[in-house]
Amino acid sequence: xxxxxxxxxxxxxxxxxxxxxxxxxxxxxxxxxxxxxxxxxxxxxxxxxxxxxxxxxxxxxxxxxxxxxxxxxxxxxxxxxxxxxxxxxxxxxxxxxxxxxxxxxxxxxxxxxxxxxxxxxxxxxxxxxxxxxxxxxxxxxxxxxxxxxxxxxxxxxxxxxxxxxxxxxxxxxxxxxxxxxxxxxxxxxxxxxxxxxxxxxxxxxxxxxxxxxxxxxxxxxxxx
Amino acid sequence: xxxxxxxxxxxxxxxxxxxxxxxxxxxxxxxxxxxxxxxxxxxxxxxxxxxxxxxxxxxxxxxxxxxxxxxxxxxxxxxxxxxxxxxxxxxxxxxxxxxxxxxxxxxxxxxxxxxxxxxxxxxxxxxxxxxxxxxxxxxxxxxxxxxxxxxxxxxxxxxxxxxxxxxxxxxxxxxxxxxxxxxxxxxxxxxxxxxxxxxxxxxxxxxxxxxxxxxxxxxxxxxxxxxxxxxxxxxxxxxxxxxxxxxxxxxx
Numbered sequence: 001x002x003x004x005x006x007x008x009x010x011x012x013x014x015x016x017x018x019x020x021x022x023x024x025x026x027x028x029x030x031x032x033x034x035x036x037x038x039x040x041x042x043x044x045x046x047x048x049x050x051x052x053x054x055x056x057x058x059x060x061x062x063x064x065x066x067x068x069x070x071x072x073x074x075x076x077x078x079x080x081x082x083x084x085x086x087x088x089x090x091x092x093x094x095x096x097x098x099x100x101x102x103x104x105x106x107x108x109x110x111x112x113x114x115x116x117x118x119x120x121x122x123x124x125x126x127x128x129x130x131x132x133x134x135x136x137x138x139x140x141x142x143x144x145x146x147x148x149x150x151x152x153x154x155x156x157x158x159x160x161x162x163x164x165x166x167x168x169x170x171x172x173x174x175x176x177x178x179x180x181x182x183x184x185x186x187x188x189x190x191x192x193x194x195x196x197x198x199x200x201x202x203x204x205x206x207x208x209x210x211x212x213x214x215x216x217x218x219x220x221x222x223x224x
Numbered sequence: 225x226x227x228x229x230x231x232x233x234x235x236x237x238x239x240x241x242x243x244x245x246x247x248x249x250x251x252x253x254x255x256x257x258x259x260x261x262x263x264x265x266x267x268x269x270x271x272x273x274x275x276x277x278x279x280x281x282x283x284x285x286x287x288x289x290x291x292x293x294x295x296x297x298x299x300x301x302x303x304x305x306x307x308x309x310x311x312x313x314x315x316x317x318x319x320x321x322x323x324x325x326x327x328x329x330x331x332x333x334x335x336x337x338x339x340x341x342x343x344x345x346x347x348x349x350x351x352x353x354x355x356x357x358x359x360x361x362x363x364x365x366x367x368x369x370x371x372x373x374x375x376x377x378x379x380x381x382x383x384x385x386x387x388x389x390x391x392x393x394x395x396x397x398x399x400x401x402x403x404x405x406x407x408x409x410x411x412x413x414x415x416x417x418x419x420x421x422x423x424x425x426x427x428x429x430x431x432x433x434x435x436x437x438x439x440x441x442x443x444x445x446x447x448x449x450x451x452x453x454x455x456x457x458x459x460x461x462x463x464x465x466x467x468x469x470x471x472x473x474x475x476x
Contacts, residue, residue, distance in 0.1 A: 006328070009328060013316070016315075016316065016320065017313055017316060020315040020352070021315045076314075079313075080309050080310045080311065080313070080353070082309075084305075084307070084309065084311055085309075085312070086311075086328070088275060088305055089328035089329055089372075090300055090301050090330075091328050223279075
């Protein structure tokens with residue numbers, strides 16, 4: 001099979017497991033909503049300030065939820081030696097990387113839609129450009145999923161993986177957090193034209209880490 | 225002719241400890257090689273080295289003429305490993321696990337469904353791996369290996385947890401694989417069950433091969449069963465139940 005077909009197989013498998021176990025829905029989503037609620041309580045009653053910081057709070061909630069989703073993606077491979085089975089199957093490491101990143105991205109996309117609705121309801125934001133929000137969301141999600149998958153496999157083989165993953169990942173995704181927040185600011189009450197350079201940055205970041213992942217994940221997957 | 229499995233001076237460190245300390249090992253087509261030895265002798269590591277899952281510090285590991293260290297993906301295409309772990313996903317059903325393994329190995333759904341039936345798990349097709357009993361999981365692990373249609377079988381303590389039907393299935397697989405020109409490398413402590421299958425017995429101790437002796441191999445076609453009742457009988461006796469031609473018999 002081609003790399004893309006194999007990637008689709010891995011992604012479908014991960015999403016099927018998620019659909020059945022509902023970890024993202026039952027644990028990660030409530031976690032993200034609680035983060036949004038806590039910030040809302042902390043900053044209330046200043047509704048104006050809430051709207052101003054909504055983009056940053058949204059992406060902080062997404063980032064924290066992403067850490068859980070990435071950890072979960074590799075935890076399912078640890079149980080019953082499933083990772084060894086996947087390595088023995090002959091599926092190329094690049095296909096595993098793309099499949100896992102696609103599955104994480106799909107879960108994050110669902111989370112972002114639901115958390116976005118939560119932000120709109122709780123923070124009273126004013127949407128000025130849906131296109132900018134969607135484009136920024138897609139580019140940032142791709143970047144988060146790519147870096148998360150790459151660093152997730154690094155941490156997967158280690159005993160302290162739960163604490164190590166955030167330490168490894170958070171500094172690297174700082175450009176994503178910055179770019180996504182700025183792009184969302186332009187799409188939520190700001191000038192939409194100011195969002196596109198940030199979206200370009202997010203796209204470049206995602207492209208870079210997708211390329212690095214395709215090239216490097218196989219070795220990490222085998223040796224981690 | 226190059227042996228199907230060829231190891232020379234292989235050193236493998238696990239946790240800094242030399243699990244294999246200069247192993248020379250060959251297995252040819254049609255052989256069933258039984259690996260014996262005390263705990264910690266290096267049996268599991270040997271199988272994992274052949275499968276490309278354990279690190280090789282020094283030495284040469286070839287499977288069907290392919291270098292396992294340099295070209296793991298190609299070398300793995302012809303082999304299947306049945307180990308302590310089942311290599312399955314808890315939240316996928318028996319059928320889904322087999323179909324995933326089949327598609328990942330380039331096989332179709334029919335191969336997965338055939339393996340499901342052969343393992344006697346048709347009635348448990350919709351049960352998740354997490355919901356299967358230990359014995360059913362072991363059968364599913366055999367099914368995952370079956371769908372790969374390997375020429376090299378690596379079996380690590382394969383009799384553990386299997387009931388009489390499971391053991392009959394395992395014996396059928398081993399004799400069938402060897403009879404059709406494949407190779408089986410089998411590590412086991414259950415010598416009473418494993419020895420009758422072996423054509424050669426290799427003993428490991430301290431990460432080295434200490435002896436290699438020929439064995440008579442399977443003498444009589446053993447009665448085979450259709451393991452289809454879906455329950456673990458839990459017995460320890462030999463295979464019973466209605467007989468059907470084994471793979472070995474069919475290969476003749």
